[in-house]
Amino acid sequence: VQMYPTATLKGENSVARFSTITIASPTSYIDTGSRAILEGKGSSAELITRAITKGGTIISRGQIIGKTAGTRGHLECKGLILKDGIIYAIPEIDGRVVGTELSHEAAVGKLAQEEIEYLMARGLSEDEATATIIRGFLDVKIAGLPEALQKQIDATIDVAEKAGF
Incomplete structure (x- = not known):
């Protein structure tokens, strides 16, 4: 399975929220994520992911790009390894101007x-x-x-x- 939807926020005070729950069984290969591009003044995005592997591989991508001052974004990826498997958490925050506020947190554990x-x-x-x-x-x-x-x-x-x- 592979997906990577993208939201480009051009309108003033526009908002995007992506929430993903992924559970990988043995031999599964799942490559998912989402991207938000903050262009509109006051735009904001939240990308939340929960990933569980029971023996499969999960690649969890997330990217927020702050292109305009006064924008905010938060990316969160948390993963649980229940049985031997792989979780790659790839959070990216890309600030391009003064005045954008971007944060991320990623954790993988048991x-x-x-x-x-x-x-x-x-x-x-x-x-x-x-x-x-x-x-x-x-x-x-x-x-x-x-x-x-x-x-x-x-x-x-x-x-x-x-x-x-």
Whole structure:
């Protein structure tokens, strides 16, 4: 799977938000990302990604280009390696003028054993504790998203959880 949608924000105070949730099963190769080009005065963008590998390869790209003063952008990519697999997080911020504010954060890791043990001490099984942590990790609320679409996203996460992520 490969995708890289781009939004060029030319209108004053225009806004773009990209939210991506990727789960790679063994032997999967997924190359996804998004780009926002901030050209309009006061434009802003937020690129949020959650990636989980269960043995596949994920390349998670993100780029924000600030071309005009008074623009803002934030890029966030968080990844979990549940079984041996690969996650490449490639955040890019490209500021081209004084007065653009761009930030990014990227993190790839594993489930924290102490978090699992904490939940287990409160009565959850190890599988239930793991699923609870993963569900929280994948919880990316999207402002303005229609309720019907949010229900579809939640249902997809439920299916992935029942399949053992």
